[in-house]
Amino acid sequence: MAAVANGHVDSHMGEVTIQTDVLIIGAGPAGASLACFLVSYGIKGTIISRASGTADTPRAHITNMAALECLRDIGLDKDCIQVSTKGECMMHTRWCYSMAGDEFARVYSWGNDPARKGDYEIASPCEPCDIPQTLLEPVLIKHATNNGFKCRWDTSFISFQDLGESKGVVTRLRDDLHGREYVVHSKYLFGADGARSRVVEQLGLPLSSKPGGGLAINVLVKTDLSHLIKHRKGNLHWVMQPDRPLSGFGQMAIVRMVKPWYEWMFILLPTPGWAGPEPSKEQYLQQVKTFVGDDSIPAEIISVSRWNINEIVAEQYSHGNVFCLGDAVHRHPPFNGLGSNTCIQDAFNLAWKIAYVESGKAHRSLLTSYGSERQPVGRAVITRANDGFREHALIWEAIGMLSEDISDRMAILEELQSPGEAGKKRRAALQAATLNTCHEFHGLGIEMNQFYTSPAVYAADEKLQFRLEGPAAEDPVLYHMRSTYPGRRLPHAWLNKRSPYQEPISTIDLAGKGHFTIFTGIGGSSWRCAAEDVMRNLGAGLQITVWSIGPGQEWEDIYQDWARVREVDDDGAVLVRPDRFVAWRSHDVRSCEGGCESKLLQVMRTLLALD
Numbered sequence: 302m303a304a305v306a307n308g309h310v311d312s313h314m315g316e317v318t319i320q321t322d323v324l325i326i327g328a329g330p331a332g333a334s335l336a337c338f339l340v341s342y343g344i345k346g347t348i349i350s351r352a353s354g355t356a357d358t359p360r361a362h363i364t365n366m367a368a369l370e371c372l373r374d375i376g377l378d379k380d381c382i383q384v385s386t387k388g389e390c391m392m393h394t395r396w397c398y399s400m401a402g403d404e405f406a407r408v409y410s411w412g413n414d415p416a417r418k419g420d421y422e423i424a425s426p427c428e429p430c431d432i433p434q435t436l437l438e439p440v441l442i443k444h445a446t447n448n449g450f451k452c453r454w455d456t457s458f459i460s461f462q463d464l465g466e467s468k469g470v471v472t473r474l475r476d477d478l479h480g481r482e483y484v485v486h487s488k489y490l491f492g493a494d495g496a497r498s499r500v501v502e503q504l505g506l507p508l509s510s511k512p513g514g515g516l517a518i519n520v521l522v523k524t525d526l527s528h529l530i531k532h533r534k535g536n537l538h539w540v541m542q543p544d545r546p547l548s549g550f551g552q553m554a555i556v557r558m559v560k561p562w563y564e565w566m567f568i569l570l571p572t573p574g575w576a577g578p579e580p581s582k583e584q585y586l587q588q589v590k591t592f593v594g595d596d597s598i599p600a601e602i603i604s605v606s607r608w609n610i611n612e613i614v615a616e617q618y619s620h621g622n623v624f625c626l627g628d629a630v631h632r633h634p635p636f637n638g639l640g641s642n643t644c645i646q647d648a649f650n651l652a653w654k655i656a657y658v659e660s661g662k663a664h665r666s667l668l669t670s671y672g673s674e675r676q677p678v679g680r681a682v683i684t685r686a687n688d689g690f691r692e693h694a695l696i697w698e699a700i701g702m703l704s705e706d707i708s709d710r711m712a713i714l715e716e717l718q719s720p721g722e723a724g725k726k727r728r729a730a731l732q733a734a735t736l737n738t739c740h741e742f743h744g745l746g747i748e749m750n751q752f753y754t755s756p757a758v759y760a761a762d763e764k765l766q767f768r769l770e771g772p773a774a775e776d777p778v779l780y781h782m783r784s785t786y787p788g789r790r791l792p793h794a795w796l797n798k799r800s801p802y803q804e805p806i807s808t809i810d811l812a813g814k815g816h817f818t819i820f821t822g823i824g825g826s827s828w829r830c831a832a833e834d835v836m837r838n839l840g841a842g843l844q845i846t847v848w849s850i851g852p853g854q855e856w857e858d859i860y861q862d863w864a865r866v867r868e869v870d871d872d873g874a875v876l877v878r879p880d881r882f883v884a885w886r887s888h889d890v891r892s893c894e895g896g897c898e899s900k901l902l903q904v905m906r907t908l909l910a911l912d
Contacts, residue, residue: 321347321451323655324472324487326458326500328352330361330434331627331644332493333441334371336450338652341375342815344659345449346487348442349456349474355442358521358604359433359559359566362536363411363638365748366425367790370881371649373427374813380440385430386536389413390561393535394742396696396735398542399594400529400556405700405717406735410535410742411638417743423862424749424781425793426807431536433559434641458499461490463621466665470622489655490623493644496611498629506625507616509680514610514634514690518550518569520585524593524600527562539693540592543701543710549575551588553702564603567592610634612687614680618672624651631679636689637741639682642748647675653815653879654757661841663909670757678751685778689741695734699727740778749781753788757878759885759904760787762892783866791881794862796850806856808863812877816844817884817905820863822851824872827890831897835905845905876904884908 323339323346325332336348364381372378395407408414411429412421421428446452459473459482470490475482492500501508536558551569559566567589580588582602590596615630627644651671657663697703701713716727740747752767754760760767763786768774773782783792791812795805812818821828832845850856850863851871858864869875870889874897878884885904887893893900906912 318483319347319485321345321485321487323347323489323491324470324485325349325491325493326472327493327495327498327627327629328438328442328452328454329356329493329495329627329644330437330441330641331629331648332491333438333445334645335491335493335626335648335652336445337375337377337441337448338371338648339655340445340448340450342652342656342660344656345451347451347453347485348445349453349458351455351457351477353454355438356434358519358606359435359557361437361635361638361641362431362433362557362559363635363642364430364432364437365638365642366421366427366429367748367751368642368645369427369430370425370809371645373809374649374881375444377440377444378427380444381432381437382430384436384440385432386558386561387428387430389534390558391429391431391536393533394537394539394738395533395535396539396541396700397533399540399592400526400538401594401598404533405541406696406731407533407535408735408738408742410537412743412745414739414743417745420745420781423793424745424783426795426809431558437641458494460503461500461623463490463623466622488622488659491651492623492625492629493627493648494629496613496628496632498625500623501615501625501629504620504623504625506618506620506630508613509616510611510613511687513612514687515573516571516575517608517610517634518571519604519606519608520567520569520589521559521603521605522565522567522589522600523563523603524565524589524598525563526565526593526598529595530562539696541697541700541702542591543704543714544707545591546707547572548588548591549577550580550584551592553697554588554592556592610687610690612683614683615676618647618676618679619668624668624671626651626675630676631683633683633686634690636686636693637682637744637747639686639747643679643682646678646751649880650675656815657879657909662839662843664911666910667757670753670755673755674753674757681747685740685744685747689738689744692734692737692740695737696731699731699734740776744778745781746773746777746779749790750777751790751882752786753882755788756910757884757908758788758882759876759907762885762887763787785866785868785875785883785886787883787885789883791875791877791883792863792866794858794866795860796856796863797859799857805859809881811846811848811856812881813879815879816846817879818877819845819847820867820875820877821847821849821873822854822867822871823849825849825874825890827872827897828874828901831901834898835902838902839905839909839911843905874901876901878908 325348328350461472538556555568611632613632626647701710772780
């Protein structure tokens with residue numbers, strides 16, 4: 302990708318002093334992962350952040366399989382897993398009186414439910430894990446900078462001017478250490494600057510918002526609770542004490558594991574409308590000790606920060622040469638653990654399109670598909686996250702936290718343990734409410750059921766409209782349905798060679814890596830010839846890899862799993878994009894009028910916006 306030519310811009314912007322191919326505002330999960338994905342295509346640039354370094358508080362932590370598959374494409378999944386916790390550390394979510402006290406209920410979470418483990422294993426070769434942002438960001442930034450990206454900390458975004466399609470963007474920045482302003486000229490500007498995005502604000506992207514869910518206070522604490530967790534392992538613990546006077550700034554808390562089992566985030570949820578003075582450090586510490594439930598356990602507060610529970614999504618994600626992603630365009634609470642995962646997937650979707658346009662493989666209009674594909678995902682995510690938060694109110698009500706009268710709360714708490722019809726109903730309500738949180742803690746569908754409709758998906762040959770079937774049709778948040786329908790995620794299936802020395806490989810790992818992929822089978826050799834013909838015809842270094850799956854083919858369908866999910870005949874073809882979403886499929890060779898070569902050429906020209 303050539304650097305933008307030197308030159309002058311409008312006088313109020315000053316003279317260009319720095320040239321870079323791309324400029325990313327924000328070095329969080331969205332911006333840092335975008336840098337990693339872009340650099341995998343040889344695109345280098347600059348990433349800036351107002352912060353003095355990577356995240357100093359844990360923030361996002363649940364990393365789901367969809368995001369890990371993106372990182373797996375560039376070999377970063379192993380580095381992330383190495384710094385993560387998983388397995389039994391994520392086994393449960395609990396509701397309790399205190400960390401040392403009585404437990405009201407618990408549920409399995411994040412793929413650990415014995416009844417759901419198979420669903421997770423079928424969906425992906427990856428496993429969910431817990432990576433606090435303090436550990437994720439250094440992995441991403443290290444990879445990006447080791448491969449050619451430059452990172453500037455203590456740098457603030459001031460303004461930008463989009464000069465038009467071929468002229469790039471001029472951005473004014475400030476070096477906060479020295480107070481000096483300077484100008485950067487780049488071909489693209491990416492706004493990944495979080496929930497208070499100044500890039501989104503200046504770009505004027507319309508925002509759709511609903512009333513927020515109030516304030517939350519993060520209190521990061523060092524305290525060794527290993528002896529309390531030994532038989533109660535899990536990374537999320539809701540603490541509620543209905544028989545105590547409600548603290549204005551800490552009505553209840555979500556105690557979240559950061560580093561097992563000696564570093565924790567106490568997420569305090571104030572009473573609605575609380576606007577009291579800022580509590581002292583001693584008051585915060587006392588509240589933490591109350592929720593721990595054992596004053597003899599030493600505790601140290603590391604930091605305190607606030608955030609608002611938002612329900613905001615941008616109606617569009619880009620304009621001209623400026624593209625926004627991550628929390629800048631979808632702002633929501635952490636329920637369902639969708640935040641950083643959606644950021645990474647935004648970046649993965651955008652990176653290959655930028656790379657294909659800049660290398661001449663695709664026309665610039667391909668970039669419009671970024672917003673049309675990812676904005677509906679962002680809307681679904683902010684809705685689901687806030688629904689998850691609202692659903693917890695049923696638990697609060699069942700335990701007695703919603704009454705303002707302490708005597709009522711105490712009576713409800715006592716009722717939970719009492720015989721008789723009232724106690725029975727109370728316990729049934731609590732059980733139903735906690736079981737309903739499966740949509741948050743086992744929401745495999747909301748994580749994996751994305752369905753893209755855009756010019757970068759070719760569905761014109763499909764006889765029927767796509768629709769979910771089976772359990773996913775009944776509950777699309779809870780269940781994932783594998784399908785090769787154009788616009789769906791490439792299904793994962795384990796394959797192998799006939800040789801006993803070859804490790805199984807996922808279909809996921811045969812696709813991606815910056816190129817298109819065709820999956821075919823016995824009788825599908827015409828697709829290999831067609832791919833070679835299309836690559837010669839379109840040039841620009843376009844690569845279409847072809848794999849044949851079946852008995853005696855390059856890969857054996859060892860569990861016959863691919864045969865069950867491919868939804869085409871042996872000699873059919875499933876064309877997969879670089880981001881591992883299905884672009885098009887042919888049910889068999891015979892259905893291609895004019896031959897495989899002409900059909901594949903037509904499809905590729907359409908997908909790459911070359912017509």
